[in-house]
Amino acid sequence: LVSKPQPHMCASSTLAAQLRSARSRGRWAEALRLWKSAGELEFRGIDAAACGEALGAMAKAGAAEEAALLLRQMHARRLAPDHAAIGSAVAACVAGGAWEESFKLLAEVERWPYGVGAVAYNAAITACGHASVAEEALALLRRMAQRGVTATEVTYGAAIGACGRGHAWEAAVGLLEEMPAGSVRLELQML
Numbered sequence: 001l002v003s004k005p006q007p008h009m010c011a012s013s014t015l016a017a018q019l020r021s022a023r024s025r026g027r028w029a030e031a032l033r034l035w036k037s038a039g040e041l042e043f044r045g046i047d048a049a050a051c052g053e054a055l056g057a058m059a060k061a062g063a064a065e066e067a068a069l070l071l072r073q074m075h076a077r078r079l080a081p082d083h084a085a086i087g088s089a090v091a092a093c094v095a096g097g098a099w100e101e102s103f104k105l106l107a108e109v110e111r112w113p114y115g116v117g118a119v120a121y122n123a124a125i126t127a128c129g130h131a132s133v134a135e136e137a138l139a140l141l142r143r144m145a146q147r148g149v150t151a152t153e154v155t156y157g158a159a160i161g162a163c164g165r166g167h168a169w170e171a172a173v174g175l176l177e178e179m180p181a182g183s184v185r186l187e188l189q190m191l
Helices: 007-024 028-037 048-061 064-076 083-095 099-110 118-131 134-146 153-165 169-178
Strands: none
Touching: 007 028, 007 048, 028 048, 048 064, 048 083, 064 083, 064 099, 083 099, 083 118, 099 118, 099 134, 118 134, 118 153, 134 153, 134 169, 153 169
């Protein structure tokens, strides 16, 4: 027996495909309009993939409040966000200038059962650079290590940039020394 696809599943995969298409063409506003027209607050038949695509569009558009709300709604409705969706929500906060919200959202998500990947930490560390708070960037780097999340080139670059903007030059040099030899390329503009 072959089961028929449920109508809500087809609608959700179609919505995800439409959102992905709009995002891939750089049409963030169009993706957000599609999301809103789908009735994002009702969540009837909307799956984690469609939510992830919407969060990606929100990140590019800097729609901080909407992204934080959507991520919290996903959690409340037990739609498990993947690392990319979580990273997109934190990045949306950063892009929207809501740096404190990015820190708050990351701390909240760390308590959820899904795990947090490097993308979310990278976005929050980037926010530290915008806010010139080197100590917070270093604390996030330590939290990553404690949680077993591997720092990437982007992580180190963002942390070094935050230290530079926060006038924590010794910490920036310490990060340069800490990085695995040969595994990370740096550009001079980071400093």
